[in-house]
Amino acid sequence: MKFKTHISIKDLNVWYEKHQVLNNINIDIPDKKITVIIGPSGCGKTTLLKSFNRLIDLQDGVMVSGQVFVDGENIYDEKIEVTHLRKKMGLLSQRPQVLPMSIYDNVAYSPRIHGLKNKKKLDELVEHELNEAGLWNEVKERLSGPASKLSIGQQQRLCLARGLAADPEIILGDEPTSALDPISAEKIEQRFLDLKNKYTIVLVTHNLRQAKRLADYVIFLYLGNIIEYGKADEIFKNPKYSKTKDYLNGKFIEEHKIDKELNLKGTVCPDNFVKTKVALEELEVGQVLRIIIDYEQAVIEVPKTIEYEGHKVLEVKSINRTDWEIIIEKRNDGEI
Amino acid sequence: MDKRKIEENIFKGLMIFSTFIIFGSIVFILVTIFLKGFPALSFDMITKTPKGGYYLGKEGGILNAILGSIVLGLGATLFAFLISVPIVFYLNLYLKRKSKLAFFIRFSLDVLWGIPSIVYGAFGFVLMVFFGFGASLLAGIITVGFLIIPIMARSMDEVLKMIPQELKEASYALGATKLETAVKVIFKQAMPGILTAVLLGFGRAIGDAAAVLFTAGFTDYLPYSLFKPVATLPLAIFFQLGTPFPEVQERGYASALILTIIILFINISARMLAKKFNKNIVK
Amino acid sequence: MNTRKFKDAIAKKIMFSFCVFILSLAFLIGFILYQKAKPILGVQNLWQLLLSGKWHPTTGQFGMAGFILGTLWVTLIAVFIAVPVSILTSLYLSEYMPKRVKEFTKPVIDLLAGISPVIYGVWGVIAVVPFVRDYLMPFLSENLPFFPFVSDNYTGFCALSGGIVLAIMISPLMVSVMGEVLGAVSFEMRETSLALGATRWQTIKFVVLKKAWPGIIAAIILGISRAFGETIAVLMVAGCSIQEFPKSIFDTAYPLPALIANTYGEMMSIPLYDSSVLLAALILLVVTILFNIIGWGILFKSENE
Numbered sequence: 001m002k003f004k005t006h007i008s009i010k011d012l013n014v015w016y017e018k019h020q021v022l023n024n025i026n027i028d029i030p031d032k033k034i035t036v037i038i039g040p041s042g043c044g045k046t047t048l049l050k051s052f053n054r055l056i057d058l059q060d061g062v063m064v065s066g067q068v069f070v071d072g073e074n075i076y077d078e079k080i081e082v083t084h085l086r087k088k089m090g091l092l093s094q095r096p097q098v099l100p101m102s103i104y105d106n107v108a109y110s111p112r113i114h115g116l117k118n119k120k121k122l123d124e125l126v127e128h129e130l131n132e133a134g135l136w137n138e139v140k141e142r143l144s145g146p147a148s149k150l151s152i153g154q155q156q157r158l159c160l161a162r163g164l165a166a167d168p169e170i171i172l173g174d175e176p177t178s179a180l181d182p183i184s185a186e187k188i189e190q191r192f193l194d195l196k197n198k199y200t201i202v203l204v205t206h207n208l209r210q211a212k213r214l215a216d217y218v219i220f221l222y223l224g225n226i227i228e229y230g231k232a233d234e235i236f237k238n239p240k241y242s243k244t245k246d247y248l249n250g251k252f253i254e255e256h257k258i259d260k261e262l263n264l265k266g267t268v269c270p271d272n273f274v275k276t277k278v279a280l281e282e283l284e285v286g287q288v289l290r291i292i293i294d295y296e297q298a299v300i301e302v303p304k305t306i307e308y309e310g311h312k313v314l315e316v317k318s319i320n321r322t323d324w325e326i327i328i329e330k331r332n333d334g335e336i
Numbered sequence: 337m338d339k340r341k342i343e344e345n346i347f348k349g350l351m352i353f354s355t356f357i358i359f360g361s362i363v364f365i366l367v368t369i370f371l372k373g374f375p376a377l378s379f380d381m382i383t384k385t386p387k388g389g390y391y392l393g394k395e396g397g398i399l400n401a402i403l404g405s406i407v408l409g410l411g412a413t414l415f416a417f418l419i420s421v422p423i424v425f426y427l428n429l430y431l432k433r434k435s436k437l438a439f440f441i442r443f444s445l446d447v448l449w450g451i452p453s454i455v456y457g458a459f460g461f462v463l464m465v466f467f468g469f470g471a472s473l474l475a476g477i478i479t480v481g482f483l484i485i486p487i488m489a490r491s492m493d494e495v496l497k498m499i500p501q502e503l504k505e506a507s508y509a510l511g512a513t514k515l516e517t518a519v520k521v522i523f524k525q526a527m528p529g530i531l532t533a534v535l536l537g538f539g540r541a542i543g544d545a546a547a548v549l550f551t552a553g554f555t556d557y558l559p560y561s562l563f564k565p566v567a568t569l570p571l572a573i574f575f576q577l578g579t580p581f582p583e584v585q586e587r588g589y590a591s592a593l594i595l596t597i598i599i600l601f602i603n604i605s606a607r608m609l610a611k612k613f614n615k616n617i618v619k
Numbered sequence: 620m621n622t623r624k625f626k627d628a629i630a631k632k633i634m635f636s637f638c639v640f641i642l643s644l645a646f647l648i649g650f651i652l653y654q655k656a657k658p659i660l661g662v663q664n665l666w667q668l669l670l671s672g673k674w675h676p677t678t679g680q681f682g683m684a685g686f687i688l689g690t691l692w693v694t695l696i697a698v699f700i701a702v703p704v705s706i707l708t709s710l711y712l713s714e715y716m717p718k719r720v721k722e723f724t725k726p727v728i729d730l731l732a733g734i735s736p737v738i739y740g741v742w743g744v745i746a747v748v749p750f751v752r753d754y755l756m757p758f759l760s761e762n763l764p765f766f767p768f769v770s771d772n773y774t775g776f777c778a779l780s781g782g783i784v785l786a787i788m789i790s791p792l793m794v795s796v797m798g799e800v801l802g803a804v805s806f807e808m809r810e811t812s813l814a815l816g817a818t819r820w821q822t823i824k825f826v827v828l829k830k831a832w833p834g835i836i837a838a839i840i841l842g843i844s845r846a847f848g849e850t851i852a853v854l855m856v857a858g859c860s861i862q863e864f865p866k867s868i869f870d871t872a873y874p875l876p877a878l879i880a881n882t883y884g885e886m887m888s889i890p891l892y893d894s895s896v897l898l899a900a901l902i903l904l905v906v907t908i909l910f911n912i913i914g915w916g917i918l919f920k921s922e923n924e
Contacts, residue, residue: 357708422633422638458897543737544735595735
């Protein structure tokens with residue numbers, strides 16, 4: 001692939017506690033293009049995204065090795081000023097996170113903390129960025145109103161405007177449209193297409209159709225490994241690997257590394273419940289538990305109730321006519 | 337280094353300093369009490385009752401106060417336990433999570449928790465006079481019991497709130513009534529938390545002085561009747577420190593050390609118990 | 620109806636009656652104290668009692684202004700010390716301290732809250748009073764010879780000593796309430812601010828504190844009300860002789876709770892004496908209930924939002 005590189009990742013490994021989330025990642029992200037990261041949940045997409053602006057540093061128990069170069073500078077270098085690095089990259093998270101202040105102050109937040117005080121300049125900047133995000137006409141009458149009163153779609157566009165006001169070079173989006181209604185999502189998508197000439201954009205998404213609409217380049221990530229990376233149309237039309245093909249066709253890719261197993265065949269209500277809770281309690285972060293069960297009601301009910309304190313049900317499927325298996329991973333300590 | 341960095345470092349420094357003050361103060365308190373109290377501590381102090389003239393510097397010990405505090409603490413804890421448990425179970429089993437009544441009960445427990453112990457003391461005193469008995473162990477137990485109900489009930493409530501709804505439902509689904517669920521399932525589940533709450537209440541009951549000042553009185557005898565005054569450790573410390581004699585004041589420091597050790601012991605065993613039980617408990 | 624159901628119904632009734640009892644306990648305490656305070660209120664006007672500084676039980680004068688001012692003075696000093704320290708500490712614990720270390724701090728804070736008031740008093744007598752007498756007072760009154768540092772009380776048993784001891788006593792409560800309030804601010808909110816290039820301190824200043832301030836105010840209110848009612852420790856270190864008006868942090872102070880505690884031996888002997896002391900308890904009750912309602916009200920409200 002030939003392009004101008006903006007972000008370059010070399011030998012990146014990330015661990016949460018003992019669990020390796022990202023495995024030897026080596027990629028170059030092109031300048032002023034939209035790169036989309038796809039893959040099943042839990043494969044490390046968000047971690048990869050957040051390693052670009054070192055937001056993963058904030059989580060307890062994270063270890064990072066390797067290098068990430070942005071504009072030729074290694075951001076994991078100890079000398080790097082992390083706040084300037086983050087200013088370079090706007091982040092849109094899954095659910096829009098407005099700050100507890102007015103619409104105006106939200107947009108002006110970043111310029112202000114970086115020292116801009118001139119009222120006139122701020123006014124111009126706020127108007128300009130809100131325009132860029134396609135929100136100006138909807139909010140110009142109530143700039144001093146609380147941002148939390150906006151609709152969720154508007155909030156996400158406000159977050160975009162806020163990110164743009166920091167004068168970034170890169171926009172990171174962590175499934176930025178997943179919490180939005182289709183119309184709001186489309187507005188955000190449209191913004192991305194308009195903005196891609198000025199900014200390098202990296203998006204994580206679950207939505208394959210969205211990936212097809214937006215992506216110039218696609219990264220397919222699976223269990224912390226990059227399976228395939230290349231031009232979007234090539235990957236979508238003609239994936240090289242079977243896993244990519246399966247994923248694009250909506251097939252489930254199995255192959256979980258099982259650390260512990262719990263057989264609940266033949267147990268009944270309070271007993272199996274208690275045993276499950278004990279097993280979940282003992283599960284350490286990063287471990288995967290396989291529960292075998294022969295009670296159909298439980299198969300429907302259980303996944304809803306056991307996803308607590310950072311547990312995540314990876315898969316529920318039937319093994320044979322009577323037995324089912326549920327596969328659960330403990331992701332974190334339930335904090336995040 | 338830019339201005340933001342400097343500001344950050346100044347405030348971080350202030351924060352570390354404040355944290356050091358808070359955590360340093362507890363070390364400071366414990367060390368002071370130990371250094372001052374240990375030299376004056378003797379075997380007599382914990383095995384003998386005050387002889388005549390103890391408060392003038394003569395022989396004796398404060399066994400009366402140690403035992404008195406323990407008996408009063410146990411009584412008050414039992415009294416508060418018997419009142420708190422039904423309330424907490426009612427809150428968590430019979431009322432819905434968003435119920436107005438539950439809100440008001442929790443709210444008034446919190447407010448009661450904020451009422452100073454001297455006010456409980458005055459309240460107990462008035463009740464005592466009204467019912468026509470003098471300062472006594474029973475009056476002390478009831479007064480201190482009222483004082484620790486909110487502490488106990490609120491910390492038990494926090495534990496019961498954590499019990500998953502599904503566990504209760506599992507019990508109901510087997511045909512158990514709410515009472516049976518409470519006694520057979522919830523009580524066992526919440527045991528460590530309940531024990532911790534009880535120990536917290538006990539620690540508070542032993543340490544409080546203002547509430548027993550009016551109601552429990554003071555005596556040189558060991559506790560022997562519910563209707564007679566009883567000595568308590570905090571008051572013994574208070575009185576010994578109030579005398580003009582240095583040797584008695586020193587005994588006061590030693591008594592303070594004894595009280596500190598008792599409270600430390602209760603606190604630490606509360607933690608240990610909670611930890612030990614937590615392992616066998618389904619969350 | 621079978622016996623199991625019957626038992627359940629009975630238990631429910633009993634539990635309910637206990638709840639009613641708890642709901643009415645504060646009113647009951649208030650009512651009983653009011654009954655006992657009535658005699659003095661029948662003879663003298665409440666405002667007169669609150670605003671007059673003349674306290675001479677033997678001649679029938681029960682003006683409580685001196686004690687009320689004493690309470691306010693000591694509380695003010697305690698709050699002045701404890702509030703910044705508690706806010707900064709809880710910020711450090713929630714924003715900077717690694718989670719593993721943090722788990723270890725909570726039991727220590729709880730222990731600090733669980734130590735007996737008498738122990739605080741003893742510590743005050745051993746450590747704080749001599750420190751104030753030998754170092755703080757000579758230093759401050761020489762270098763800053765004006766209000767509120769001038770006093771002719773050289774014993775060290777003074778409002779400042781009481782305030783220092785009280786400050787340490789109310790800090791654990793404030794730190795743990797503030798800790799919960801700060802913990803309720805979402806991780807994503809902080810992440811958002813940091814992602815925009817803010818430093819940690821800027822994130823605290825512009826986002827975390829902005830979100831958490833009602834809860835912090837509530838914590839302060841609860842701390843103040845705790846300081847109002849604290850008795851024994853203050854009684855042991857604040858000197859407790861009557862002052863008309865606090866003129867210095869080194870003057871003695873005689874707060875209301877200390878008055879109540881100090882008079883228990885003699886109050887039945889003089890007419891109206893017991894009534895006025897129980898009126899003092901009633902005042903304390905009303906004020907602390909009011910503060911607690913406001914404080915907990917704010918906390919419950921922000922929790923529900």
